[in-house]
Amino acid sequence: MKYVNKITELIGNTPLIKLGKTVAHLKPSIFMKLEFLNPAGAVKDRMAYYIIKEGEKSGQLKKGDVIVDNSSGNAAIATSMVAAALGYKAVFAVADKTSREKIDLIRAYGADVIITPTHVPWDDPRSSYMQAYELGQQPGYFYISQYHNQLNVEAHYRHTGPEIWEDTDGKITHLVAGIGTGGTISGTGKFLKEKNPDIQVIGVDPEGSMFYDWVNNDTTEGIELYPCKVEGIGTDMVVKAFHPEYVDYVIRAMDKESFITARRLVREEGIMGGGTTGSHLWAAMQVAKDLDEKAVIVTLACDSGQRYLSKMYSDEWMREQGYDIEEKKPQAVSLEQGRQI
Numbered sequence: 423m424k425y426v427n428k429i430t431e432l433i434g435n436t437p438l439i440k441l442g443k444t445v446a447h448l449k450p451s452i453f454m455k456l457e458f459l460n461p462a463g464a465v466k467d468r469m470a471y472y473i474i475k476e477g478e479k480s481g482q483l484k485k486g487d488v489i490v491d492n493s494s495g496n497a498a499i500a501t502s503m504v505a506a507a508l509g510y511k512a513v514f515a516v517a518d519k520t521s522r523e524k525i526d527l528i529r530a531y532g533a534d535v536i537i538t539p540t541h542v543p544w545d546d547p548r549s550s551y552m553q554a555y556e557l558g559q560q561p562g563y564f565y566i567s568q569y570h571n572q573l574n575v576e577a578h579y580r581h582t583g584p585e586i587w588e589d590t591d592g593k594i595t596h597l598v599a600g601i602g603t604g605g606t607i608s609g610t611g612k613f614l615k616e617k618n619p620d621i622q623v624i625g626v627d628p629e630g631s632m633f634y635d636w637v638n639n640d641t642t643e644g645i646e647l648y649p650c651k652v653e654g655i656g657t658d659m660v661v662k663a664f665h666p667e668y669v670d671y672v673i674r675a676m677d678k679e680s681f682i683t684a685r686r687l688v689r690e691e692g693i694m695g696g697g698t699t700g701s702h703l704w705a706a707m708q709v710a711k712d713l714d715e716k717a718v719i720v721t722l723a724c725d726s727g728q729r730y731l732s733k734m735y736s737d738e739w740m741r742e743q744g745y746d747i748e749e750k751k752p753q754a755v756s757l758e759q760g761r762q763i
């Protein structure tokens with residue numbers, strides 16, 4: 423018989439898919455790594471499992487401890503899955519902009535959720551970061567600290583980077599990845615640049631975040647910071663899991679373009695990614711405009727669009743945000759056609 427003993431054994435080795443219709447007007451090949459096929463449905467599965475297993479090895483995480491962190495949703499879902507599989511309790515602080523679907527998923531795995539206000543600075547006692555940090559300092563709690571933990575970077579250096587290198591036969595020329603904690607792009611970028619220093623690593627930052635100026639203008643001072651609607655990337659604080667030395671430059675992706683591109687991807691390719699997937703693809707397409715057919719671009723579908731059915735995949739929600747969307751005109755179907763269908 424062929425089987426695994428725990429759901430965590432299925433983390434990683436996600437497939438690459440070559441995009442077609444959506445990018446057909448561009449010369450380079452553009453590939454998307456389908457991270458939503460991880461068991462808890464996101465790239466964060468890798469980080470969560472790696473940090474928890476290393477915590478067990480070091481003795482910092484002990485049976486009976488409660489795992490805690492702040493999250494935009496996906497890290498909490500991933501960590502809740504790993505916690506359930508390995509026998510731990512967990513609690514997460516998430517901002518109130520987090521989709522209903524994500525919050526329900528966290529609770530479905532048995533974890534507790536603390537809802538915090540979005541429109542407060544990271545160092546405000548009410549913020550998700552500070553709520554998780556304060557709880558994580560108490561006895562009996564294991565603090566993931568995904569924004570500063572170097573094991574976040576190491577997880578992608580040891581796994582995500584090698585997978586992309588192997589699956590492209592070393593032909594990758596450009597990596598396009600969003601920056602949230604910075605772990606994915608830093609770890610993957612480090613590995614790829616060690617293999618081939620000519621590989622370009624391009625970050626994707628949403629509006630209102632600091633990574634664009636941090637990398638492109640070498641500053642984190644005097645930046646206008648505000649919450650974006652895309653979930654999962656961007657920050658208003660300096661994060662230690664991000665290593666700008668592995669990133670060549672950063673592209674800013676606006677909310678509208680991110681959502682419209684993601685909606686286009688699912689209708690043209692059948693790939694249902696979240697808002698960050700739209701950000702990634704939009705940015706990859708901008709990069710591709712100036713490249714020839716020799717270029718091989720890899721980007722990520724970080725999570726599933728099923729987590730945003732009440733938001734970016736809702737026509738009503740999109741209109742409420744002021745985003746123009748293509749009207750779907752109903753087609754007349756005869757009774758006889760209906761029977762055939």
